[in-house]
Amino acid sequence: MLRRAVSAFCYAAARAIPALRQRNIALPQLPFLRASLIPGLNSDYQSVTLSWPFSSFRPRDYSLPNPSWSPQMLRLYNYYNNLCEQDGEGGKKEIGPWIRLPSYNRTVKYATGGQCLSKVLQAKARLFTRNIEEEGAAFEYAMFLNTEEKAAVCVFQAGPLLEGPVGNLHGGAIATIIDTVTGALSIYLGGLVVTANLNVNYRSPIPLGSVVLVHAALEKMEDRKIYISCQVTSSDGSKLHTEATALFVKVNVGHLFER
Numbered sequence: 001m002l003r004r005a006v007s008a009f010c011y012a013a014a015r016a017i018p019a020l021r022q023r024n025i026a027l028p029q030l031p032f033l034r035a036s037l038i039p040g041l042n043s044d045y046q047s048v049t050l051s052w053p054f055s056s057f058r059p060r061d062y063s064l065p066n067p068s069w070s071p072q073m074l075r076l077y078n079y080y081n082n083l084c085e086q087d088g089e090g091g092k093k094e095i096g097p098w099i100r101l102p103s104y105n106r107t108v109k110y111a112t113g114g115q116c117l118s119k120v121l122q123a124k125a126r127l128f129t130r131n132i133e134e135e136g137a138a139f140e141y142a143m144f145l146n147t148e149e150k151a152a153v154c155v156f157q158a159g160p161l162l163e164g165p166v167g168n169l170h171g172g173a174i175a176t177i178i179d180t181v182t183g184a185l186s187i188y189l190g191g192l193v194v195t196a197n198l199n200v201n202y203r204s205p206i207p208l209g210s211v212v213l214v215h216a217a218l219e220k221m222e223d224r225k226i227y228i229s230c231q232v233t234s235s236d237g238s239k240l241h242t243e244a245t246a247l248f249v250k251v252n253v254g255h256l257f258e259r
């Protein structure tokens with residue numbers, strides 16, 4: 001019964017988001033809808049906080065600068081963040097093609113008041129890339145979407161807990177950030193999706209502590225399928241570290257709750 005209610009809520013939310021986005025209506029900060037999957041969020045929307053019956057607590061946005069960020073990370077973040085705010089007529093801020101995606105460590109917890117609803121919605125579950133609280137230790141990243149070009153850029157600083165080969169980033173961590181960026185772009189383009197295929201070619205090692213750029217772009221959409229290409233490069237773009245292709249398949253909310 002409870003599971004059905006949650007599913008119904010998710011379904012209604014999934015239907016409502018595109019309508020709100022089309023009308024440029026600020027999304028209420030419903031915690032369940034607050035993850036990076038919220039299409040159309042930009043820095044203006046983030047400043048809107050409406051209280052939510054379960055909790056008025058505002059969770060940490062992990063994609064904002066913190067003291068662990070290197071000057072290079074900060075410079076790249078500022079570069080893309082500035083693209084998100086365009087000056088319009090009379091100095092008014094306009095919504096441009098670039099959107100910064102906020103990023104939280106949990107989607108479900110805040111919508112349920114932190115209650116463990118079932119085996120499906122586990123209270124201790126955390127988003128994989130955001131489950132280490134120590135700043136700079138693991139995945140430090142911020143994602144930006146270009147809604148016109150149907151592309152995404154992620155500024156990624158790889159922390160010391162992500163070691164694979166000595167001094168370098170673990171291949172699984174690289175695949176994870178690729179899945180995250182291509183996934184976020186697909187969610188923006190297609191709503192609820194899951195990764196069906198991820199094909200990764202590792203071309204050159206990524207040193208721990210370095211800052212790299214993850215570029216993702218839509219290749220094509222066919223029915224329920226969204227094909228994305230991705231490259232991880234050095235921060236100046238001169239070195240290719242990784243290339244990938246990803247296939248995402250649109251699913252309905254019920255698919256996530258099938259057991």
Ligand SMILES: CCCCC/C=C\C/C=C\C/C=C\C/C=C\CCCC(=O)SCCNC(=O)CCNC(=O)[C@H](O)C(C)(C)COP(=O)(O)OP(=O)(O)OC[C@H]1O[C@@H](n2cnc3c(N)ncnc32)[C@H](O)[C@@H]1OP(=O)(O)O
Binds near residue numbers: 011
């Ligand atoms: C508003 C409410 C939202 C609620 C959201 C909730 C949570 C989101 C939370 C946070 C988001 C935050 C960040 C997001 C960041 C990253 C995203 C990460 C995403 C993942 O990390 S997700 C986990 C790993 N992922 C899986 O756990 C998937 C397991 N899997 C399946 O769930 C099924 O396998 C499925 C659904 C893929 C297909 O199953 P299905 O029965 O629905 O459909 P079917 O099999 O018919 O495939 C349909 C068409 O796709 C083709 N196709 C399918 N698979 C293919 C393959 N591998 N290669 C080539 N083509 C393939 C077929 O050939 C057919 O093509 P055609 O139509 O042309 O015949």
